[in-house]
Amino acid sequence: MYNCPTQYLILLICAPHSAMSTPSDTQPDTLDPEDWNALRAQGHRMLDDMFDYLAQIRSRPVWQPIPDTVSAQFRQPLPQQPSDIAAAHQTFMQTILPYAIGNAHPGFMGWVHGGGTPVGMLAEMLAAGLNANLGGRDQIPVEVERQVLRWVCELFGFPENASGLFVTGTSMATLIALLVARHAALGAEVRTQGIAASGKRLTAYTSTNAHGSIAKMIDVAGLGTDALRMIPVNAHYQMDIDALEQTIAADRAQGYTPFFIAATAGSVNTGAIDPLAAMADSARRQGLWFHVDGAYGALAMLSPEIAPRLAGLERADSIAFDFHKWGQVPYDAGFILIRDSRQHFDTFASPAAYLRRETQGMAGGSPWPCDFGPDLSRGFRALKTWFTLQVYGAEKLGKVIAHTCELARYLEQRIAQTPELELLAPVSLNIVCFRYRCSDANRVNAEIVIALQESGIAAPSATTLDGKLAIRAAIVNHRTNKGDIDALIRATLDFGGAKIAT
Numbered sequence: 001m002y003n004c005p006t007q008y009l010i011l012l013i014c015a016p017h018s019a020m021s022t023p024s025d026t027q028p029d030t031l032d033p034e035d036w037n038a039l040r041a042q043g044h045r046m047l048d049d050m051f052d053y054l055a056q057i058r059s060r061p062v063w064q065p066i067p068d069t070v071s072a073q074f075r076q077p078l079p080q081q082p083s084d085i086a087a088a089h090q091t092f093m094q095t096i097l098p099y100a101i102g103n104a105h106p107g108f109m110g111w112v113h114g115g116g117t118p119v120g121m122l123a124e125m126l127a128a129g130l131n132a133n134l135g136g137r138d139q140i141p142v143e144v145e146r147q148v149l150r151w152v153c154e155l156f157g158f159p160e161n162a163s164g165l166f167v168t169g170t171s172m173a174t175l176i177a178l179l180v181a182r183h184a185a186l187g188a189e190v191r192t193q194g195i196a197a198s199g200k201r202l203t204a205y206t207s208t209n210a211h212g213s214i215a216k217m218i219d220v221a222g223l224g225t226d227a228l229r230m231i232p233v234n235a236h237y238q239m240d241i242d243a244l245e246q247t248i249a250a251d252r253a254q255g256y257t258p259f260f261i262a263a264t265a266g267s268v269n270t271g272a273i274d275p276l277a278a279m280a281d282s283a284r285r286q287g288l289w290f291h292v293d294g295a296y297g298a299l300a301m302l303s304p305e306i307a308p309r310l311a312g313l314e315r316a317d318s319i320a321f322d323f324h325k326w327g328q329v330p331y332d333a334g335f336i337l338i339r340d341s342r343q344h345f346d347t348f349a350s351p352a353a354y355l356r357r358e359t360q361g362m363a364g365g366s367p368w369p370c371d372f373g374p375d376l377s378r379g380f381r382a383l384k385t386w387f388t389l390q391v392y393g394a395e396k397l398g399k400v401i402a403h404t405c406e407l408a409r410y411l412e413q414r415i416a417q418t419p420e421l422e423l424l425a426p427v428s429l430n431i432v433c434f435r436y437r438c439s440d441a442n443r444v445n446a447e448i449v450i451a452l453q454e455s456g457i458a459a460p461s462a463t464t465l466d467g468k469l470a471i472r473a474a475i476v477n478h479r480t481n482k483g484d485i486d487a488l489i490r491a492t493l494d495f496g497g498a499k500i501a502t
C-alpha cells in the first residue's frame, strides 16, 4: 500500500466491493503459483538445462530412434488432476529432449532446417511471458514487427512503403502472395464472387525444381494444381527462360490468363538460384506477378559475397522467406514481403464491428497486421527475430551464411578427391548432393542415408535427381564445422563399404 499512487487509493476506497479485489483476497482458481520463489527456482533449473543442452550438444547423437516405451508416454488419457511442474520437466528432459529431430546439432544436414540460437530461445521466453497478440491494436510489439519489416525492405532493396508480416513459414507466405496476385489479376470482385465468376482460367509458372509448397498453395488458393506449369530446368537446375516464354505464349493462345511467375532463390533440392533478373524481365513484359520463393536463400542478401548472385530479387512483387532457416531464428518465423501494400491490404482487409478502429486509445495504430493476412490472433514472432538481428547484427549473420557455403565447397572438394564418391549436382550455395558409387546404387545409397541418421554421427537426407538417389547434405546450421564434414565423409565410406561387402 505504501507506494500506491493516490488515484489508486481513492479508487480502492470508492469502488464497490464486488468490482475491486483487495490485496488480501486469495484467488483459488488462478493459474499463477502460490509460491513464486519456488517457481523461480524451478524456472532457473529449466533454463540451465537448456543452456547445458546447447553448450554440450556436440556430445549427443544428432538423432536417435525413439524407443516404444518413450512413445507410449504420449498415449495417456487427459490428466484430470494437477501434477508437479518439476515432474513434467523431468519427463521433458528424459523423453522429449533426447528424441527431437536434432536440427540444433552441428551434424544435422537434412532438408533445410535452421539451428536456432540461445538468444532466440531467450527472446521466445520473453515473448511468451508478455503473451502479446499481434493481430493489431496500438502496442509496441506491432511496432517491433514493423521495424523488422523496414529492415527487410532495406535488405532486399524494396521501397519503404512495402508491406509484410510474419507467418508460420514460406508455405503460408506463398499462399498470401498467390492471393494478392489473384486479387491483382481479377480485381476486388474475386473476394465476393470467387474465381469462377471471372470466367478466366488463371495459370502460374514455376520450375520443375521448385518446392512442392508452391503447387500445394496453388491448390489451397482454389486454382487447382493443373494451373501450375512446371517449366524445365537447365544443367544447373535453373529455370529455362525460353521454355517459360514459350509456355506463356502457348497458354495465351489457348485462352488462358497467365498471372504468376514463381522463381526460386535457393532451391530445396540443389540450392540452385533461378535467373531472377531475366525472369523479372519476362514478368514485366508479360504483365505477370513476379514472386520469389527465397525460403532459405533470400537471406543470403546478408552476405556481401553472395548478394550479387541474387540480383533481380529487388524487382520482385513478393518475396516469401524464412528467418527460421539460414537466419537461425527458432521455429517458426516465416515472412511475406509485398511490394504493393495497397493490393496487399485490399486482398485481406475485412471490416468488422468488433474490430472498429480509432485514432486514439487501444484501437489505434491502423492498419493492423490482421489486414494483411488470414490470421487474426498472431504471436510475437517478431521479438525473437528482432533480438537475433539486434544482438548478432547483419554482418555476423551474413558471415554464418557464407561459412555454410564454404563448408559445402569443402565437402564438394572432399567428394572430388574420394574415388568411392560421386557428386550428383553442381554446388551453388550450401547444398551438396552426392552418392556412394556401387551397383544397385539407389538402394544402397538410401540405406546409407538411414544408417547415417541412425548412427547419430551425421544426418543428411535423401533426394532423387534424374532418377538417381542422392545423399543430400544441406549445411544450414551455424554450429557445423569442417570436422562435421569430415565425419560425414568418413561415416559414408564406412557404411558404403559395409553395405557392398554384405
Ligand SMILES: *Cc1c(COP(=O)(O)O)cnc(C)c1O
Residues within 6 Å of the ligand: 112, 168, 169, 170, 171, 172, 211, 213, 264, 266, 267, 268, 293, 294, 295, 296, 322, 334
Ligand atoms: C523450406 C522451403 C519451403 C517451405 O517453407 P516452410 O517454411 O517449411 O513452409 C519452400 N521453398 C523452399 C525453397 C524451401 O527451402
